[in-house]
Amino acid sequence: MPTGRRIVLFDLFGVIALHQRPGALAEMAERCDAPEDAFTEAYWTLRPPYDAARQSAPQYWTAVLRRLSRPAGTGTIEQLRLADIDSWSRVDDRMVAYARSLRSRAQVAVLSNIPADHADAFGAAQPWLHHLDHVAFSGRIDVAKPEPAAFHHCVTAMHATPADFLFVDDREENVRAAQAIGMTGHVFTGLADLVEIVNLWLPAGTTSSSPTRGVHKGSTLP
Structure with missing residues (x-):
């Protein structure tokens, strides 16, 4: 209830x-000398465990670089990690x-x-x-x-x-x-x-005076 x-x-x-800054994935792909399409696929496919705290940042980026057959050096991983954080800021x-x-x-x-x-x-x-x-x-x-x-x-x-x-x-x-x-x-x-x-x-009496439009079809109200 x-x-x-x-x-x-x-x-x-x-x-x-x-959303993520446009062009950020292309820039990260260039940092590790990988094709943008392949980098983007690896970035998103391997992301869920990182989002859910089942992987650390180094573990995630090591997995991405290995999928791309690129060396997973500490310096490269940290550069990618910081660029990634900045792209979502x-x-x-x-x-x-x-x-x-x-x-x-x-x-x-x-x-x-x-x-x-x-x-x-x-x-x-x-x-x-x-x-x-x-x-x-x-x-x-x-x-x-x-x-x-x-x-x-x-x-x-x-x-x-x-x-x-x-x-x-x-x-x-x-x-x-x-x-x-x-x-x-x-x-x-x-x-x-x-x-x-x-x-x-919201309950009656608490509405604002902000400009509005119609209700979006994706909404459900009780």
Whole structure:
């Protein structure tokens, strides 16, 4: 049963933060003298264990370089690691401001797939994260979306029920996973649609005057 609380649970990259900087993978491929297509395939295929804290950064990058038949020297691994962290460092200032403003109307939390070393760097660069009600990074909780345990972590950590949550993510498979455990879900396409969804979801009398558009078909409301 819902507790009557309202918790907006945000994904990070593609929602509040920006996706990886364009051209970053090509630059990393050049650093290790690998074809961009092959580097990109290895980068993403081998990523899940790193995101979920089942591999360290050196273990992940060693696996990537071995897949590419490139030497896995300590210097190369560290260069790639730092370039990778930098490539995921940008935020959408409008979304940061909106998420922070919501705390006057609801609790606000983040659930993001991000390795532990990335999480450390991102948290240090974005102090606003420390003022949210809960922040769950996959590299710190040892499980990544869309695994149900990632969502259950937030429910347990916030002493809530799934029905208390509106989960916002730009990936439909993650939204469906949240819905499967009983959360309300919204597939993020932009701030205007999100404002409309949040205003509908929050109790009467707590809506904002921000400009809105129609409800996105990826959303489900109770």
